[in-house]
Amino acid sequence: MTPAETNVPPSLRTRVRRVAHRGQYDRVTLHALLDEAYVCHIAFSDEHGVHCIPTACWREGDYLYIHGSNGSRMLKLAASGAQVCVTVTHLDGLVLARSAFNHSMNYRSAVIYGSFEAVSDDHKAAALDVFLEGITPGRSQEVRAGNAKELAATTMLRISLAEAACKTRTGGPKDDEEDMDLAVWAGVLPMALSPLAPIVDEAAADIETPGYVREWRDGSAG
CATH class of the missing domain: 2.30.110.10 (Electron Transport, Fmn-binding Protein; Chain A)
Structure with missing residues (x-):
């Protein structure tokens, strides 16, 4: 190989x-x-x-x-x-740990x-x-x-x-063992690049919307 x-x-x-x-x-x-x-x-x-x-x-x-x-x-x-x-x-995400030092990102x-x-x-x-x-x-x-x-x-x-x-x-936070009992929320705040609604050019307003634009609008593109 x-x-x-x-x-x-x-x-x-x-x-x-x-x-x-x-x-x-x-x-x-x-x-x-x-x-x-x-x-x-x-x-x-x-x-x-x-x-x-x-x-x-x-x-x-x-x-x-x-x-x-x-x-x-x-x-x-x-x-x-x-x-x-x-x-x-x-x-892909912000990783929130129980200690400031162990915060990270996915x-x-x-x-x-x-x-x-x-x-x-x-x-x-x-x-x-x-x-x-x-x-x-x-x-x-x-x-x-x-x-x-x-x-x-x-x-x-x-x-x-x-x-x-x-x-x-x-994955999630990698906390130190001594911090596991702290009463602090821990986890991941997921993030993603997501499509928003298309904005048609005014001069193209009368043109039929192509399928790939409809798929983008519906979130099914790619």
Whole structure:
């Protein structure tokens, strides 16, 4: 079995050291976590210092994709092959313990190390379809596709998931034995990213609501 199929860290810098049992290195966990993400944060350094920039992202196969304007400072540097660190985090709950020290959070997070590579022009349109389908399945078949001018003005990059690690926490508070008898409420305040009612653009008010929007409204999307 390859490291991607087992729970073995692919490199020294991906090894989870603090609370090591929370580390996960298998592709199933990583892919599921990334497929729930709309935004990642990209850390990089240049002559002005260290930066961490949020940007839209999506997964296709064993790569994480980003895109933006050709004028983006971050994309220009990333396209040059500079080393970056990409992170994604889902917050699932606030953990309230009997002591202040043992309060925590339930979360799922991923860290990806490496360098981005440019996506060829002949794959940009297909990759953007994957992006749209990840937001709302069926959308790419209805909207106007990007034209040659728009695609030429767009930088699209991808980073391999070969050097990545996940770290998660689940469950309730981990209180010290001597605190268990304290008359203090303890437990978890669950959190989730939940869809709200769609807001129709006024100019589209007379257009029939597509099925994927109704599903979003009903909370059954995804």
